Amino acid sequence: MWQHFQEEEPDPGNLEVDHDFFQDKVWPHLAHRVPAFQSLKVRSAWAGYYDYNTFDQNGVVGPHPLVVNMYFATGFSGHGLQQAPAVGRAVAEMVLEGQFQTINLSSLLFSRFYLGEKVEERNII
Template structure:
């Protein structure tokens, strides 16, 4: 995923031409007439869609419906707890939303917690908020696994979820108006798990003209226009 045309050059200038994407000012040596454009730009996929005119019409119309995907910063903390759960410990997602899994051997784990809407961090940088671990994540971890009371944080990092604000699920398939744009984005923090199936599904759409193995039509852009969210428990609880 993410390995589409847009990865070979920075997509800075697109225009819709008879409702098709083309790139008259591409960084290639000549204008690019695209037969198919796969928007797999992750957290920036709404920006790429907008370049192709998606969402530029009047509100509450198909033309005016934006791709509802935006970057949301999430932290992963790596911690050590020598007496923590061992080899038989699965990845655990607590009902509070806190999650962790073993990271190799030696009592190492990684974990985190998605913030509430009110707590959404600034996305202008990828700085890690260490207080967030102290105040929000650690108490929940220690409640679930008491031995984590004495854990030690070793490192941490932040990344951007490709967050679909509409229903936190992937956007897969064509656009009803921009005829050569395909979507494979908006996976909202579970895109790695979906990647093999989505890659196959989009390949089928391109080669065969329709989904063959799994019918993923419900995940299409159309659902934003029709206001038909796909709700999935445990994803939408955050």
């Protein structure tokens, strides 16, 4: 769904809620996925800035390729709190052991930016 609406993204300078976009484009997908949503109605809404990595909308974890002793654990947007325990452990392992041990987060290394290897998020609705 995300890719279908990317070209319809609003002007970032305009923080007015687009109720019609939600009602016409987002709501039908929610109601289809979870039929109980059909009986729910939006009571209020707000618009704000959402910080994310514009390359592939995923976090960056691990060592900087040029700066010794600099490690990334950033760019998780709204998922930071959910992913913090795993990312913290992975970065600790990288610092202490020189590599990921428990959780392989190599797909989130900084090197993907200059290699042009985007991480595809398959669970965006």
